[in-house]
Amino acid sequence: MTKYIYMDNAATTPVKKEVFDEMLPFFSEQYGNPSSVYSLANASKMAVEKARERVAIAIGADKKEIFFTAGGSESDNWAIKGIAYSQKKKGNHIITTKIEHHGILHTCQYLEKQGFEVTYLDVDEDGIVDLEQLRASIKDTTILISIMFANNEIGTIQPIKEIGKIAKENDVLFHTDAVQAMGHVKIDVNDLNIDLLSMSAHKIYGPKGVGALYIRRGVKIDPLISGGAQERNKRAGTENVPGIVGLGKAVEIAYENMEDSNKKLINLRDSLIKKIEDNIDYIRLNGHRTERLPGNVNFSFEFIEGESLLLSLDMVGIAASSGSACTSGSLDPSHVLLSIGLPHEIAHGSLRLSLGDFNTEDEIDYVVDKLVTIVDRLRQMSPLYDRIKGEN
């Protein structure tokens, strides 16, 4: 294998050198516990606070509103469970969507078992939430609306400003899972009326296992992890100092470079979409054509199954992902693809190519070239393709 092309940047990204370099001293040199009193510890504490400031600046928040966690899933769990338990005297109703990340969906399902009521909003064929249905779903007992900023599978970006407005008008808290949107979309929590926001470092060239939850000042939330007084008594546990430093640096770089990076990614994305559409038939672009993340490409290829596609791509040095059941370990294909109305068999044949800062136009050409051959090979083997050929 001469080259390896990584097009699964929505799954995770490599840690950028500048990020790694800032993290490095906090493993073996500046290893002090931020809660201790001596100077070694003070260096750690200052590093954590610097990271908090960087994250706060990126989303227009105050640094006292940023709480570090072990990643996107913890942030999602904390936002949903923390609000549910702290507001349960006010009400027991939560509104979310059918296309959320499992960090939200499974948390909501857990709360349903505890007596909470959850409304799962529909999305249209592009994956955009129905605002009228959102308005109609709000009732006296509604305590939280949680709608993802941008979808991890199909890249669709939600009308977050309108959603924030609806939440505010109805005096309901609004949480958004911005794990995929961070670094690609301008976010101002005040302008968008966001009360809670989840983020993760490893999607934006930072380390795995660290994230943050923005919590608007004045919002009452129960802790998810009880223990020491870290994170202003809201999230116990000795701080992951190198990770937090990495998150801060990654967020800073992502927002400094956002315009250039997005411009490049959108060019690559649209080129990849066009070349696939020009060269392969019986396909469907999943997600909104323009209201989508700069690096997201998601197609369904009819008559073939996603895992076969991924294995074949891997053999020619291309890393991608699929919403096929066979790749998820469950029996059903992706809930997101089913929610946008794809029949099961077409959802099984989906492929997500998520681009990042290190992809090039040459790689796009290589991928399209290989994809044409692989799709054709798998279709020649497929009894479903026969039927279509027979009909024509």
Next chain:
Amino acid sequence: MMYSDKVMDHFTNPRNVGEIIDADGIGEVGNAKCGDIMRMYLKIEDGIIEDVKFKTFGCGSAIASSSMATELIKGKTIDEAMRLTNKAVADALDGLPPVKMHCSVLAEQAIKSALLDYSKKHNIHIEGLEDINFDDDHHHDIEE
């Protein structure tokens, strides 16, 4: 990847892909909703499986299981083909991950389904076919 070298070999270079125009028996099992369909074509002469081809829509292990199953029955008698178990297919592939065992079940069923078609078309009784239920749900549940 979680697959054995044998699975990857049969996925990359599947044996006996295609169709037999004048097949004596054709069987199709699985469904697109579950993400896998196998179709087997048999050419049978004097009780011997002279030729076998397949077409499969499915994951890597579905394609590899189809390929291996055709190799295991080619040139064999109907009785021998009837005795092919899903476990024999999986073993010949040096094993399948537990969640993929249903692919080998599907391969066994595809052969039996093609033999059933052969027995009906040629009015030949094949011992053991009458009790088989080609369930659409093809044992997805065994993975749990």
